[in-house]
Amino acid sequence: VKKIAVLTSGGDSQGMNAAVRAVVRSALFFGVEVYGIQRGYQGLLNRDIFPMDIRSVGDIIQRGGTILQSARCLEFLKPEGQEKGAEILREYGIDGLVVIGGDGSYNGANKLSKLGIKTMGLPGTIDNDISFTDYTIGFDTAVSIVVDAINKLRDTMSSHERSSVVEVMGRHCGDIALHAGLASGAETILVPEMPFDLDEVADRMKDNFAKGKRHSIVIVAEGVGKGEDIAQALKERHASIDARVTVLGHIQRGGSPTPADRNLASRLADFAVRKLIEGESGKACGMIKGELVLTDIDKVVNTKKDFNVELYNLASRLSQ
Ligand code: F6P
Secondary structure (H helix, E strand, O other), rough: OEEEEEEEEOOOOOOHHHHHHHHHHHHHHHOOOOEEEHHHHHHHHHHOEEEOOOHHOOOOOOOOOOOOOOOOOOOOHHHHHHHHHHHHHHOOOOOOOEEEEOHHHHHHHHHHHHOEEEEEEEEEEOOOOOOOOOOOOOHHHHHHHHHHHHHHHHHHHHHOOOEEEEEEOOOOOHHHHHHHHHHHOOOOOHHHHHHOOOOHHHHHHHHHHHHHHOOOOEEEOOOOOOOHHHHHHHHHOOOOOOOEEOOOOHHOOOOOOOHHHHHHHHHHHHHHHHHOOOOOEEEEEEEEOOOEEEHHHHHHHOOOOOOOOHHHHHHHOOOO
């Protein structure tokens, strides 16, 4: 490839900027021209495409959000939109595209690759719901934000002997809830991947208070339902459970990426560029047990990520 483009698509995540920086700088290092596409696939269809140089990605490694901005584009879901996108890239002489985003964005990259554009996907989402990578870019930062919030909630919970129901993001995936729950010592972690019984949860919370615990944390992954409904259901089971709800929402997607996310982004993005140069296409980049891996996007979008039951069991063993 001689000329590549990069875009960010779907929900933004911390570390997307570090990935854009690495795509641009690695490509230029290897003598490949780079274009940025503003606002994801929508920007591609609007020809919002501009050349990027070394300086255009200065001072962004530490920033949340994405300088390329993002959008969810309905037009690109249709074959006509995808053909138009491929045509526009050809018009600009762009023969390779790095797509940074979640599974919806991967689907777009997959389609473009079938239309002859060399594509590479980078897992940019806080949800950690992409298979063939241990972690996605933004997940570590999102977990840190949840843990930090729970640290703060604990103070008030202990002072007033209350329970906190904390609703976290993740779409259909319970990983943010699981990892934040283990790290914050939550008593209960409710995720869509594992069955649970609210009667048991409520009984355990009541018993724990009776045994002298001064607070109780219930993390609810949004894939399970609304934190408000869970809190209500717990109160209905035992009136003594004073459960207050905190919905962390988009706070989880903002702020400076952790070093782990910056380094993951930098390594994956450089890998994507090198693989494009080698002629690979229609692949997703991931990191498994510290090793960079390339997998067919087709396979990635059609494989559900495994849930770490061992970690889930550990969290419940430790939350006595
Ligand atoms: O995919 C990232 C994510 O934050 C999910 O966790 C959440 O379900 C969704 O995006 C929220 O989407 P939006 O920002 O469009 O409200």
